[in-house]
Amino acid sequence: MPPRDNQIHSSAGDFPKFSPQKQQGTLLMAKPKAPRQTLDSYTVKRINKTIRAGDCVLMRPSEPSKPSYVAKVEKIEADSRGANVKVHVRWYYRPEESIGGRRQFHGSKEVFLSDHFDVQSADTIEGKCTVHTFKSYTKLDAVGNDDYFCRFEYNSSTGAFNPDRVAVYCKCEMPYNPDDLMVQCESCSDWFHPACIEMTVEEAKKLDHFFCESCSSEGQKKLQNSQSTSRLAETKVDTKRRRR
Template identity: 45%
Template sequence: MLFIKAKKKKEQSVVVDTKQPPFQSRIKSSSGFYYDDRKREKKIQKSLNGIVYEDPEIQNKKRLLILKSREEKARFREKLKKQELLSSKQPSSYTPTFWLDPSAKFFLTADSNERVKRGDSVLVSKSPEEGVYPALVGDINYEDNDKIVVVERYYSPEQTLGGRRSFHGNKELIATDHLESISSRSIQRKCFVHSFFTYTRLKHVGPYDYFSRFHYMIGGGWLTPDPVDVFCKCLMPFNPDQFMLKCQDCKERYHPACINMTDDEAKQIDSFKCDECRSLDVNQASSSADPDIVMLNPFTSCPFMVHISTLIYHACFWCKCS
């Protein structure tokens, strides 16, 4: 490894590793420690980006802790004094500069004062005529002293061409490819759009809890479903707002109306078996009563010997072991 030594400057020598790129040069102090100025700058910038929207007093204290030299701290204190003078001259509706930082990727809602970032679901109210609708937050941009948010709207089942069907839940939303650019001031509050699996396992469903399992293509007017399980004889997706009976053997779910029952009658049943499982039970009971059928299936009590027992039966059909 080759090293090129530069001229000494106040007990410091610059050591450059020729095998590394030039920007990875390191400064070696008299005490023998290496300091990477570029890494230090990145660390300061990363720390500042992470506290952009904190309380200004906390932000300034952290900045002072990061700065090492007295000159940098003195310059920063002078800058703070100028900002205080400027902010005191501004009206009460003045938005501070740290709120409008273009690098920041979140904002606060107008009504509930909640923190919203990319990927959150929100309730939007652009005008009283249009009403309130849910949307998914995408990109957040800075334009003319305002946050411009690109959102992806959620539709209710009634807004699609197919309309609401029997398997649609009361809190079901449909994701779409309908994009809009709105002001952050038109966003009222956050809401929570869960997956279908998460929604069905919620202990308490709040007023702002929804679920989505389909995607609607506006240009074609059709739904693009995820892999959706179907249930019952009608082969329809599961509706979490409808009561369904669950078979204790095959775990299949059935609508009471599809098996000629009412909801009140179905709720009184403690254990339910579907017609197919009941017919299997009858066939098993009839086969166990016939001794010849028992003789033809040896070692059925042990699941690991099923294959071996089949081979023994074909090789020794005269054997009557059980």
């Protein structure tokens, strides 16, 4: 889970704060913090990648055995000399990091955009990535290592999701997992997992036509009628050709 101990909360003003301190009978005033500047972009030298606000990045996890954290860059700041660069980020959570945990319909590259904001050193960025919408992710010809998708926003305090309802498919009435093969009924257009209709994935891949149990009799009639119509059309074409 993204670290919480460094989470930054907005303060009630941007004015420098002074805290009087007594030392050997003398009242001292603490020096105001040096102003920081917002950067349009920053090149992380270790990976030779330039980041900007709005980019999605992979950040170093707290433990080497864990996968990189996924975050969206909100703002980039540096001190007056352009050093000590910090990134304001909004964390994406993986399903297993959420209160409800990973479920069957969650994809292996699925992340949730959370309400958890943080400030981290830019040096903890390990690379850039792309977080697609669910729709655009399902249209990818090939999924790369740095491709992720998001279809939910996640409240890290309550565990609530937005939206809290999504379309469900198949007999099992589960949301769509883009990692799983599904077959579509040609009659009702619903989608089914091969296992839920007592079929192997290999068998499903070989199907030319599929009608679910509810539509099977009607579907077979449509298929037979379409085949008869097709044969009749072919006969008419052949007849016309012979007459020429």
